[in-house]
Amino acid sequence: MGKPKIRFKGYNDEWEQRKFGEIVEKYEDPIETPTEGYTRLGIRSHAKGTFHSYVEKGKELETAKMFRVAADKFIVNITFGWEHAVAITDENDAGKLVSHRFPQYSFNTGMNPKFFRYLILDENFKHHLELSSPGGAGRNRVLKLSDMLQYKMNFPSEAEQKKIAAYFDDLDNLITLHQRNPCNLNKFMAFDWEQRKLGDLADRVTRKNQDLVSELPLTISAQYGLIDQNEFFDKRVASKDVSGYYLIENGEFAYNKSTDAPWGAIKRLDRYENGVLSTLYIVFGIKENNPVDSDFLVLYYSTNLWHKGIHEIAAEGARNHGLLNIAPADFFETKLMISQDIEEQNKIGKYFEELERLITLHHHKPLSIVNLPGFTYNHHKSCIMCVKIKINLYIGTNYDIDMEYFGYLEIVITYNHHKLVYLRYIEVVIITIKEKKSMAELESVIEQKLIEQLVYGESQWTYRDDLKTEEDLWANFRYILEQNNKDRLNGEPLSDSEFEQVKNQLQFSSFYKAGEWLVGENGKVQVHVQRDTERLHLVVMNHEHIAGGSSVYEVINQYSALKPKNDTEVVVRDRRFDVTLLINGLPMIHIELKNKQHSYMDGFWQIKKYIGEGKFTGIFSAVQMFVVSNGVDTRYFAAASDTELNPKFMSGWVDRENNPVSDYLSFAKSVLRIPEAHEMIARYTVLDEDAKRLILLRPYQIHAIESIREASKVGKSGFVWHTTGSGKTLTSYKATRNLLMDIPAIDKAIFLIDRKDLDTQTTMAFQAYANNDLVDVDETDNVNDLKKKLKSDDRQVIVTTIQKMQILIGKRLEEGTSDYSKIKNLKIAFVVDECHRAVTPKTKRELERFFGRALWYGFTGTPRFAENSYPQMGDLPRTTEELYGKRLHCYTIQNAIHDKAVLGFQVEHNGTKNMPDETDDSIYESEAYMLKVLEVILNKSYHKLGFQNGKGMTYEGLLTTSSIQRAQKYYELLTKVKNGETSLVIDEKIKQVLPDFPKFAITYSVTENEEGSHANQEKMQKSLDDYNKMFGTKYELSQIQGYNGNLNKRLARKETKFKRRSEQLDLVIVVDRLLTGFDAPCMSTIFIDRQPMGPHDLIQAFSRTNRIYDKNKTYGQIVTFQAPTLFKKCVDDAVKLYSAGSTGIAILAEWNEVEPAFRKALSALKVCAQNPSDIPEMSIKEKKTFAKMFQVFDSLFAQLKSFTRYDDSMLKEYGITEKEYEDYVGHYKNVMEEIREEKEPRDDGDGTQVDSDYELMAYSNTKIDYEYIINLIQNIVTPDEEEEKITPEERQKKLSEAKQYISELRKDNEKVADIMENLIVDIEKDGIKYRGQSILNIVENMKQDCIDKVISDFCNTWYASKTDVMYAAIHYKNGQIPNESVIKNTVNYTKYKESQEKVLPRYKYYARMMAELKKTLNEEIKPLLM
Secondary structure (H helix, E strand, O other), rough: EEEOOOOOOOOOEEEEEHHHOOOOEEEEEEEEOOOEEEEEEEEEEOOOOOOEEEEEEEOOOOOHHHHHHHOEEEEEEEOOOHHHOEEOOOOOOOOOOOOOOOOOEEOOOOOOOOHHHHHHHOHHHHHHHOOOOOOOOOOOOOOHHHHHHOOOOEEOOHHHHHHHHHHHHHHHHHHOHOOOOOOOOOOOOOOOOEEEEEEHHHHEOOOOOOOOOOOOOOOOOOOOOOHHHHHOOOOOOOOOOOOEEEEEEEOOOOOOOOOOOOOOEEEEOOOOOEEEEOOEEEEEEEEOOOOOOOOHHHHHHHOOOOHHHHHHHEEEEEHHHHHEEEEEEOOOOOEEEOOOHHHHHHHHHHOOOOHHHHHHHHHOOOOOOOOOOEEEEEOOOEEEEEEEEEEEEEEEOOOOHHHHHHHHHHHOOEEEEEEEEEEEEEEEEEEEEEOOOOOOHHHHHHHHHHHHHHHHHOOOOOOOOOOHHHHHHHHHHHHHHHHHOOOOOOOOOOHHHHHHHHHHHHOOOOHHHHHHHHHHHEEEEEEEEEEEEEEEEEEEEHHHHOOOOOOOEEEEEEHHHHHOOOOOOOOOOOOEEEEEEEOEEEEEEEEEEOOOOOOOHHHHHHHHHHHHOOOOOOOHHHHEEEEEEOOEEEEEOOOOOOOOOOHHHHHOEEEEOOEOOOOOOHHHHHHHHHHHHHHHHHOEEEEEOOOOEEEEEHHHHHHHHHHHHHHHHHHOOOEEEOOOOOOOHHHHHHHHHHHHHHHHOOOEEEEEEHHHHHHHHHHHHHHHHHHOOOOOOOEEEOHHHHHHHHHHOOOEEEEHHHHHHHHHHHHOOOOOOOOHHHHHHEEEEEEEEOOOOOOOHHHHHHHHHHHHEEEEEEEEEEOOOOOHHHOOOOOOOOOOOHHOEEEEEEEEEHHHHHHHEOOOOEEEEEEOOOOOOOHHHHHOOOOHHHHHHHHHHOOOOOOOOOOHHHOOOOOOHHHHHHOOHHHHHHHHHHHHHHOOOOOOOOOOOHHHHOOOOOOOOOOOOHHHHOOOOOOHHHHHHHHHHHHHHHOOOOHHHHHHHHHHHHHHHHOOOOOHHHHHHHOOOOOEEOOOOOOOOOOOOEEEEEEEEEEOEEEEEEHHHOOOOOOOOOOOOEOOOOOOOOOOOHHHHEEEEEEEEOHHHHOOOOOOOOHHHHHHHHHHHHHHHHOOOOOOHHHHOOHHHHHHHHHHHHHHHHHHHHHHHOOOOOOOOOHHOOOHHHHHHHHHHHHHHHHHHHHHHOOOOOOOOOOOOOOOOOOOOOOOOOOOHHHHHHHHHHHHHHHHHHHHOOHHHHHHHHHHHHHHHHHHOOOOOHHHHHHHHHHHHHHHOOOHHHOOHHHHHHHHHHHHHHHHHHHHHHHHOOOOOOHHHHHHHOOOOOEEEHHHHHHHHOHHHHHHHOOOEEEEEEHHHHHHHHHHHHHHHHHHHHHHOO
C-alpha cells in the first residue's frame, strides 16, 4: 500500500493490505444448550459494542447447541451484519453464550484486537457488509461469511497497531470524562459562577439612523457574523431609505431571529465601525459598568447553550416576516451562566479564542503539526479532510478538571486509511453549574436515550436518521413495498404513476379509516395497483409476520412536518416531530417528549394542536397510537381528531401485578419493543363502529387476554376479576376472538349471557367491534339457529344465552344421532360474562357433562366469595374460583380508580333517619313521598346532571325502583310535573340551561314486560307513544326489543346524532334492566328508591355511573332514598369486599366531612388573599401559595355543590359570593399563566408543587359551550357514513340548529359568534371544501386572522411596531400592558406627524395611543382570545 502521510515518531514501515480472511481464523467452543438459566451475548447495530441478557430457561430454545464466547475475538451477527452488527469481544464478554448466528474469529499472530476495534468502524467495511448480505427488505437479509472475508484491509506493524489503539483509547476516555467520578474544580475555578439575566448585563439599543450616520446595510450570518449585505448576498436587500433602521456601533451585538442556524444568531459587530440593521432585529450593548467580558459573550453565543432559553420564549405559530416570534422583553429575560470575576471571564474567552484559532488555521495555510507531541507530519494538501468534533461537558462545582490536559487538546489526532487523512479537531465547551442539584434532562437527551433503548438490545427497531421529510418517508415506504412484493410485481418495480395509485389509497380522511384498512384481509394489509390489464394486490403489512417475516421496524426522529397547503388554513410554523415508529415504512406510533420540568400533558396538547393544523395527513394519516412522556410519567392513547381527543382517555402502563410503569425507558421496554409494539397495533387496537373511533386496550385488559391465552394453551380454565366499568365487554370480546384466532384446536368460541336483552346488547357491542375484524360474530335468533351454527364448519364467535344452550342440550339433541355426536365432541371455549350470576353451578355442571372437552373463562366485576357465596346445594361449587378455576387476572375497583380507568363514588343517603323500621315499605308509597324524590332529582341535581356544562353537554340519570308498578307511577308523576299539574315546579335556573328538561323514558327487560298484566302492557304502549313523539320513532309493543336497543344507543351517545340535545334523554326509569352490563359514559347519577341490594348487585348498579367521560365528570353519583342506616352499612360492606378491605379510595367523603373541610379551605384562602384584588400585587412565591390554596378550595367547593343538600343561598353564610369566586377564578388563571411562563421553575422549599394540570371543577359556565358548537359544525361538514345519506332538508335542519346555538352564543361573545356565523354561511354555499378538515382549527385561525387585522389597523393608525403590539395583545392581563414602555420607544412619531393634519403633542400622542390600545384590547382582542 505504501507509507501513510501522518505517523507517530519512529514508525516508517509501509502498511500492508490483505484480505480479512487471511488475518483471522474461525473460532468455535460449542456446548449443549443449558437446561437452567444462562447469560446470552448480543451485538448492537452500528458497531456500538456488545450487551448481555439473562435467559431463564435454555431448553425452550429450538437449538440444542450453543457456543461460548472468548475475549479478543471478532464476532458478527449474521442476521444484522448488513446493519454493521460487529464487535471485538473483551474479558467482560468471555463465557457468555451465543447461537450459531454469532460466528467468532481469532486474529492471527501479529494482529492487535484493540486496533481492529477501531478499524471495523470504517464506513467502507460497513458498506461491504451490506453488499455481502443479500435478501429482501429490512430483516430478511443474512450475511454471507465467505463474501465478508474477501474484504481488503490496510494495517501497520503490531507495534504501531498498539500505539494507534492506545491513542484512540485515550480519546475515548476523554469523550466520556464527564461520566466519571466527580472530584473538585478548584484548580480551574477561583471564583463562583452565577446565573444572570441578559437584561442585567446589557441594554437594548434602539438608536435610529435618523441623521444617516451610516448607509452600510448589514445582515447577520451564523457563519460570518455581522456582514455587509452586498458582500453576503451579492446585492443590497435593505430599503433605499435607511433612516428608520437601527444604527449599530462597533462592539455592540445584534440578534437575527431567522438565519441558517436553528434559533437564529447573535453576533458582535467587529468588521466595521458602524452599520444599519432592520428594526426586526434586536440590538444590544454591554452596560457601562462592564458586568460581563465582551469576548466571553462572543464565545457564549457561538455555542448552542443559549438555544434552550430562546426555545422557551419563542411563540409557536405565526412568524413575523419569517422571523421567530420573540418579543424583545422576553429576549432580555434569557439567562446566562457567567463567572462573578471579570478577569476569569476574560481568561476563558482568550483560551477558547486561541483554541478556535488553531482549529481554523487550515483555512489560511497548511497545518503544521511537526512540533506537536507524538506526531510527525508529511504534508500532502490533496489528502486532508477536516472534521470538527464538539464535546459539551456539564460540570458541577464538585468536579475536578486538570486544565493542562485540556491544553493538550490542541494536538491534532490523525488517522490514515485508504489514502485519506482525517484531521479530527476537538472543541471543549465547559458549562459550570453553581447549584449542586442535577439539571433536568434536556428533551434532546431524553429523545436520544429513548431511541437507544428502542434500537439496542433485542428490540428489533432500526434507527433511520436519514428520514426527515415526507418525501423521504414515501421513498422508504416504496422501497420496502417493492422488496416485500417482488413476486407479485414480477420483478418489475413500481412506476411513478403506479406508486401514485398507492399513495392515493393511503390518504386517509381519519385515523379510524386508517384503522379499518389496517385490519386487512385475512391479516394481510393490501394496496391495489392497476398495471395495464392486470390488477396487482400488494401486501403492505402481514400481521402474521409479527417480529419476523416481511416486517420491517424503523425509528425516526425530528421529522419535519410542513406547512399546510390548503387555502382555507392560515400559514403556521413548520413542526418537528420528536420520535415516530414505522412498521413497513408507515408511521404507526408517534411519541412526543418533554423534560420533567414540564407536564406530559404539554405533549398531549401539542399533539392535539398538530392534528388540528393538519400535520397528521399524507403518510402520517395512518398513525394509530400516540405516546406522551416527560421522562418520569408516560401515557398512551388512540389516535383521534383534535375535537375527539380527550385527556381522560389516556392510559398509563402497569405490569401484571398492577404496579405502575411510568418511566419512559421502562415503558419502552414494556410496550414499545418488538413484538409488543406491533401487537398493540395488530391485536390490541379495536375499531368501535358505532362511535367511529379507535380504542387501544388498557394494560390490565391486555394482561387478562394474555393470561387466558396462556391458560388455554395448557388446557386450563379460570376467571378474570375486572371491576365493573373497566371495559370487561371489550376485554371479553378480544379474549373470545383471540381464543379462536390463536388456538387452532378450538372449534367454536361461545360467549354466554343470561338474558335476552343482554343478548342483543352484547351482540351489538361485539358486532361493533368485529365489523372490521377477522372473525364473524353471530347472534342466535333461536335454539334451532344455535344448533345450525354449532353444526357448521365455520370457525366463528357465537353470542347466545344460557337459556338457549340449556334447551338445546336438554331437549333438542337426541343421543345417538349424528348431530348429537358432532356437537358433543366439539372443542368449545366458553366465555361467560357476569359469571358471578350468569351460569349457576347446577347449569354449568350440566353443560360440562355434555361438552366434556370445553374450556371455561369467566368475566366478572363482582366475584362470589365466601362472604356472598351461592347457597349450599350438595357438592356444587359455591364461589367463583370453585366454579371456574384459578383467578387468571385481577383488577379491583381500587386499582381502576388509582389508574383513572374509572371514577370513585359519591354516595348520599337521603332517607329519613332514626326510623324504628327502615324496611317498612308503606313509608315510601305515598305520592307526597315520591314528589320529594322528584324534587331532589329535578331541582337539587344541577351539578350531578352537569348543567354547568351547558346545553347539549349535560349528563343522564337513572331512577331505579323495586317494581314495574312503582316505575310506572313515577313515569306518570313526572309527566304531570312537566305539564305543570303538581305542586312541584322546576327551578328557573334549570330551565335557563335546558328549557325542555326533563326528557325521560321508562324501560324494563322483555321478560319483565312479558310477566306484566294487560294494564302494564297498555301503560308501556303509552310510554312508547311518548318516546315516538319525542324522537320521531315508530315503536310498537311488539317491537320492545328494538325500542330497548334504540334507548341503549341514545343513552350511550356514541353515534353522532345522539350527541345533539334534540336527541338526548335526561332520565330513565328502570327496575332491574340497565343495572348490569350497560355502558353509557355520560350517565352520571343513579337515584335508588328501593331497599338495599346484595353486595354484587350494589356494585354492579353503582358502576353504571363511574365511567370516564369528560373533564367535569369527576365521580359517579349515588343517591338513595330508603333505609339510610341500613343502606350505608350495605354500601360500606360491598365496597370493602371488592376493594381489598378499604372504602377510602372508592367512596368519597360525605357531607358532614366535606362541608367542614370546605369552611377551612375558604378560611385559608382568605388568609392568603383576603380579596381577589390583592392577588396581582403578590410576589411569585405568594402567587404560588395562592394557587395551591385555591386548587384545594375549588376541589372542595365542587364536591360541596354536588350534594343535594347544597343551595347557592348558603354562600352568604360562608362569607363568599359567586361573583367573588369568579373573580378569584380570573386571577387564578392569570397566576397559572405566570407560573407556566417561568423560565426556570423553582422549588418553593415547602415540598409541595402547584398542579399545573389542574382543571377548575366548581366553575359553572352555563353559557352555550364553544366546543359543542364546533362539534355540531364538524359533524355537518364531515358526517358519519350513515349520516352521509341524509336528505337536504335534514342537513338544513342541522344547520338551523347550529345557527340557533350561535345566536345564544352571541349574547355572551359577539366577536366569536360573527366568525362562526360567517363560517356557517360559507358552508351553506360550499360545504364540500371543508370536508375532512378540523373546524376547531379553522375557527381558531379565523380568530387569529381577526386579531392580526385589528393589530395591523392599530399599528397603521399609530405607527407602532406590530411585533410589540402583538406581544401586548397576547400577554394583556388585568388591564395591564406588559411592554408599554417598549411600545412607546419603538413608535415612529415622525411618520405620525407627517400623516396628520392636526398633530397631537408627543406626550398627548403617547397617552392617547395607549388609551386606544387598552380599548382595542378589551373590546376587540380579549373576546377573541377567550
